[in-house]
Amino acid sequence: xxxxxxxxxxxxxxxxxxxxxxxxxxxxxxxxxxxxxxxxxxxxxxxxxxxxxxxxxxxxxxxxxxxxxxxxxxxxxxxxxxxxxxxxxxxxxxxxxxxxxxxxxxxxxxxxxxxxxxxxxxxxxxxxxxxxxxxxxxxxxxxxxxxxxxxxxxxxxxxxxxxxxxxxxxxxxxxxxxxx
Ligand SMILES: C[S@@+](CC[C@H](N)C(=O)[O-])C[C@H]1O[C@@H](n2cnc3c(N)ncnc32)[C@H](O)[C@@H]1O
Numbered sequence: 323x324x325x326x327x328x329x330x331x332x333x334x335x336x337x338x339x340x341x342x343x344x345x346x347x348x349x350x351x352x353x354x355x356x357x358x359x360x361x362x363x364x365x366x367x368x369x370x371x372x373x374x375x376x377x378x379x380x381x382x383x384x385x386x387x388x389x390x391x392x393x394x395x396x397x398x399x400x401x402x403x404x405x406x407x408x409x410x411x412x413x414x415x416x417x418x419x420x421x422x423x424x425x426x427x428x429x430x431x432x433x434x435x436x437x438x439x440x441x442x443x444x445x446x447x448x449x450x451x452x453x454x455x456x457x458x459x460x461x462x463x464x465x466x467x468x469x470x471x472x473x474x475x476x477x478x479x480x481x482x483x484x485x486x487x488x489x490x491x492x493x494x495x496x497x498x499x500x501x502x
Pocket of ligand 1: 339340341343345368370371372373375392393394395398417419436437442
């Protein structure tokens with residue numbers, strides 16, 4: 323899928339994508355610097371989109387690790403499947419609220435999310451928070467990029483420890499919330 327088509331998909335679905343552009347490489351690098359990929363066996367990404375974060379994860383993950391990518395846009399999913407044909411990258415064209423159905427009680431080392439929580443209806447958002455908390459190992463982390471610091475107060479209902487980071491090297495500037 324060309325860059326133009328990816329942007330068209332982003333804009334025409336702004337109500338569910340919640341972004342005017344994709345994450346910059348500096349933002350992706352900073353987000354992923356909070357995850358220790360060495361030895362991590364199961365990784366989950368929520369909101370694969372154009373694959374900018376997926377690419378960063380794939381570059382860092384162990385060869386025997388598995389990555390599950392949740393994305394609700396069929397067009398983005400088709401593109402992700404072409405970009406990441408490897409067997410250990412599984413593109414799931416379903417909402418993140420169904421994460422438990424695919425994990426089958428196995429816990430992930432990291433959940434890396436760029437979901438637009440401010441646009442997701444409250445009951446669904448609550449399910450994603452709760453299931454994410456339940457789906458990550460005790461030492462694992464749920465790492466979210468977002469544009470509003472206020473989301474921290476929503477995460478605090480589910481995660482006991484939340485660290486925040488910020489970068490200007492993205493448009494718009496973005497927060498990274500590291501939760502466990
Ligand atoms: C802000 S975009 C991020 C795209 C890309 N990962 C990036 O960082 O640039 C959010 C993505 O989440 C997807 N999305 C929105 N709600 C979702 C849900 N409930 N489950 C899975 N994906 C969802 C959108 O289709 C969109 O691709």
